[in-house]
Amino acid sequence: xxxxxxxxxxxxxxxxxxxxxxxxxxxxxxxxxxxxxxxxxxxxxxxxxxxxxxxxxxxxxxxxxxxxxxxxxxxxxxxxxxxxxxxxxxxxxxxxxxxxxxxxxxxxxxxxxxxxxxxxxxxxxxxxxxxxxxxxxxxxxxxxxxxxxxxxxxxxxxxxxxxxxxxxxxxxxxxxxxxxxxxxxxxxxxxxxxxxxxxxxxxxxxxxxxxxxxxxxxxxxxxx
Amino acid sequence: xxxxxxxxxxxxxxxxxxxxxxxxxxxxxxxxxxxxxxxxxxxxxxxxxxxxxxxxxxxxxxxxxxxxxxxxxxxxxxxxxxxxxxxxxxxxxxxxxxxxxxxxxxxxxxxxxxxxxxxxxxxxxxxxxxxxxxxxxxxxxxxxxxxxxxxxxxxxxxxxxxxxxxxxxxxxxxxxxxxxxxxxxxxxxxxxxxxxxxxxxxxxxxxxxxxxxxxxxxxxxxxx
DNA sequence: GCTTTCACTTAACAATTTGATAATATTATA
DNA sequence: TATAATATTATCAAATTGTTAAGTGAAAGC
Numbered sequence: 400x401x402x403x404x405x406x407x408x409x410x411x412x413x414x415x416x417x418x419x420x421x422x423x424x425x426x427x428x429x430x431x432x433x434x435x436x437x438x439x440x441x442x443x444x445x446x447x448x449x450x451x452x453x454x455x456x457x458x459x460x461x462x463x464x465x466x467x468x469x470x471x472x473x474x475x476x477x478x479x480x481x482x483x484x485x486x487x488x489x490x491x492x493x494x495x496x497x498x499x500x501x502x503x504x505x506x507x508x509x510x511x512x513x514x515x516x517x518x519x520x521x522x523x524x525x526x527x528x529x530x531x532x533x534x535x536x537x538x539x540x541x542x543x544x545x546x547x548x549x550x551x552x553x554x555x556x557x558x559x560x561x562x563x564x565x566x567x568x569x570x571x572x573x574x575x576x577x578x579x580x581x582x583x584x585x586x587x588x589x590x591x592x593x594x595x596x597x598x599x600x601x602x603x604x605x606x607x608x609x610x611x612x613x614x615x616x617x618x619x620x621x622x623x
Numbered sequence: 624x625x626x627x628x629x630x631x632x633x634x635x636x637x638x639x640x641x642x643x644x645x646x647x648x649x650x651x652x653x654x655x656x657x658x659x660x661x662x663x664x665x666x667x668x669x670x671x672x673x674x675x676x677x678x679x680x681x682x683x684x685x686x687x688x689x690x691x692x693x694x695x696x697x698x699x700x701x702x703x704x705x706x707x708x709x710x711x712x713x714x715x716x717x718x719x720x721x722x723x724x725x726x727x728x729x730x731x732x733x734x735x736x737x738x739x740x741x742x743x744x745x746x747x748x749x750x751x752x753x754x755x756x757x758x759x760x761x762x763x764x765x766x767x768x769x770x771x772x773x774x775x776x777x778x779x780x781x782x783x784x785x786x787x788x789x790x791x792x793x794x795x796x797x798x799x800x801x802x803x804x805x806x807x808x809x810x811x812x813x814x815x816x817x818x819x820x821x822x823x824x825x826x827x828x829x830x831x832x833x834x835x836x837x838x839x840x841x842x843x844x845x846x847x
Numbered sequence: 848g849c850t851t852t853c854a855c856t857t858a859a860c861a862a863t864t865t866g867a868t869a870a871t872a873t874t875a876t877a
Numbered sequence: 878t879a880t881a882a883t884a885t886t887a888t889c890a891a892a893t894t895g896t897t898a899a900g901t902g903a904a905a906g907c
Contacts, residue, residue: 489733489736492736492739493736493739496736496739496742496743497742500743501743501747502740502743509713511713511717512716515716515717515720515721515727516720516726516727518720518721519720519724519725519726523725523748524747530697530700540795541697542697542795542796542797543795543796543797544797544844545795556839556840556865556866557838557839557840557841557865557866558865559865590867590868591868591869593883593884594866594867596883596884597866597867597868597885597886598866599883600884600885613883613884615874615875615876615881615882615883616875616876616881616883780853780854781854781855782854782855783854814855814857815856815857815858816893816894817857817858817894817895818855818856818857820893820895820896821855821856821857821895821897822855823894824895824896837894837895839864839865839892839893840865840892840893840894
């Protein structure tokens, strides 16, 4: 868990608090609890959690009020907020979601499912899936379709980029010629064996460094 | 059509497809449908939706398989995927969420609640909805539909504006021609490939600076 | 009502790049 | 060394994009 592992739970039933706390902690989250809406709001402002789990019916402020108040504070614009309540009526659920909550879960819920849902929310929050391959001084950015070597931009044509991208996706692994053909040309198109060689050559030429190794009779592999 | 609002629904029950389609469309989403897993996978690759709603039990590939396949494709790393199924057993739900889905909803679900859930997901996705994009000396104001370069107003026609706006929304990212067509023209309208080029040309001409790069065989990207 | 203007699209062609192959040279290895 | 596999080079066809001009329809202006 790189970022975002502080969770605040607000519920007026001590049993619920304990069960959920236990399960979240067992999954590596740092948990704080609150017994009512007012306490939840105060604690939230103090500890700045990454996720707030709110019961709706609580003494003091109810969950929806807390959610509203939090969303008004800039620091909580991005904070995950989830309702966890026994209230399963449609109107409340819609109201809850429209308040700016990220999910609305109804009790009873199994701890495992709860954890899965929470993991799913965090997964999207930590969207560091940039599609960048970095090996030594070589950087391949799939999204930008760009290759850099020591801050130097290297322009590759499409097939060249795809080929390098494929080989570099698993450094050290030998890709069979067949495998390469299937991955890059697909099963429909049929091209000669020499075609691969030529593209490999162009990549080697453009990169200027020797990072693609020929494994004679088998295929090619990427190595720095 | 600037906002990400394309949804693909896959379900083998025509009634469900129709009801959900209707409701989503009524809420401003652009909807495509698929009757089974295979069709869902193919259509997804073609139209590049922002959200995919998957039934689990379907002829051909089941929903979980489709989700798995999609998540393997770089272009679908960020796509919202939600299961909507009658299967309410815990194991399946956990498996679904661990496959990389963003939510797991069980039928029956009221259209209103479904819409709320979907809105909540999109709300988090479009996080930087400030309406103003500032890159170097270039300022794009989505609300005013205006573009400024070094305090100088630049008048762009609608399509030109939308195109620039799209490219500039993720500087560096290469937008596939497909992606551009889908985002700006939608899946209904079909225009020739040259149309994009011509708009690109006009933007380049009007801006006077070289900030749109052609990636041959792939698409275009914005770079200052 | 008519004309003008403008945004958008397309056709047609030019310019460019890419990718595949043939032909030949070179290398690795049994 | 003989042989199969790969490297290299040059070449050409195909794919892709750039550019210009022209057509279309809708909105604006007279």
